[in-house]
Amino acid sequence: MRMRRIPWAAEYLSQSASRVFEPAEKIGRWKEDQPQGRLHLEIGCGKGGYSASMAALYPEDTFAAVEKNESAAGLAAKKFDEAALGNLSLIYGDGAELDQWFKPGEVDVIHLNFSDPWPKKRNAKRRLTAPAFLKQYHDLLSSNGQIVMKTDNPSLFEYSTLAFLAAGFEMEEISVDFRREEHPEDPLTEYEQKFVSQGKPIYRSVWNNGHK
Numbered sequence: 029m030r031m032r033r034i035p036w037a038a039e040y041l042s043q044s045a046s047r048v049f050e051p052a053e054k055i056g057r058w059k060e061d062q063p064q065g066r067l068h069l070e071i072g073c074g075k076g077g078y079s080a081s082m083a084a085l086y087p088e089d090t091f092a093a094v095e096k097n098e099s100a101a102g103l104a105a106k107k108f109d110e111a112a113l114g115n116l117s118l119i120y121g122d123g124a125e126l127d128q129w130f131k132p133g134e135v136d137v138i139h140l141n142f143s144d145p146w147p148k149k150r151n152a153k154r155r156l157t158a159p160a161f162l163k164q165y166h167d168l169l170s171s172n173g174q175i176v177m178k179t180d181n182p183s184l185f186e187y188s189t190l191a192f193l194a195a196g197f198e199m200e201e202i203s204v205d206f207r208r209e210e211h212p213e214d215p216l217t218e219y220e221q222k223f224v225s226q227g228k229p230i231y232r233s234v235w236n237n238g239h240k
């Protein structure tokens with residue numbers, strides 16, 4: 029589904045207080061203000077609702093959300109600025125560049141929420157669970173780090189499950205209907221709200237980099 033173009037997004041992003049303009053300068057220092065908490069990284073945060081809700085729910089943790097689409101990033105930046113939480117920031121950029129912004133072992137939890145499925149085989153390497161991305165996540169995660177994935181798309185879920193296993197991750201949790209029960213500890217994303225209201229099941233898995 030195409031994101032509607034937000035005409036004010038570019039200008040808003042140029043002055044947003046929540047945006048980290050030079051993420052490479054924060055490498056190794058993301059948890060500086062809250063060294064006891066965990067560092068969460070959401071890749072493809074869209075309009076930012078999930079990270080904003082999580083940052084409010086877990087104030088002792090630090091949240092960085094990455095989004096490469098200008099319009100979505102503009103909406104997320106506005107949401108983050110309005111929430112005015114000290115533990116939440118936005119990186120307007122491509123998740124393929126994570127290794128320039130985070131040091132190996134620095135990230136505690138990676139969230140992949142309703143990632144674009146890229147159904148055509150020729151586009152498979154763009155999936156955020158393609159082998160090159162998983163290798164990057166493995167390097168960036170801390171020794172007990174986790175990846176949490178949610179999707180409405182059974183084909184992407186199947187592909188990703190096999191890719192996680194092939195990359196040596198260990199499965200901790202799996203559900204093919206996560207919202208069958210209440211999960212107040214895990215807010216709904218914007219896409220998730222839509223799918224749940226349509227009665228679609230939500231697939232979710234949690235992985236750790238067990239062999240680190």
Ligand SMILES: C[S@@+](CC[C@H](N)C(=O)[O-])C[C@H]1O[C@@H](n2cnc3c(N)ncnc32)[C@H](O)[C@@H]1O
Pocket residue numbers: 071072073074075094095096097100121122123124141142143144156217218219220
């Ligand atoms: C289907 S939307 C889901 C948005 C949000 N996570 C949600 O659940 O409501 C996927 C988002 O991921 C972003 N995205 C896809 N590939 C990305 C990448 N390599 N780096 C950063 N963002 C990416 C897209 O621009 C889009 O906004």
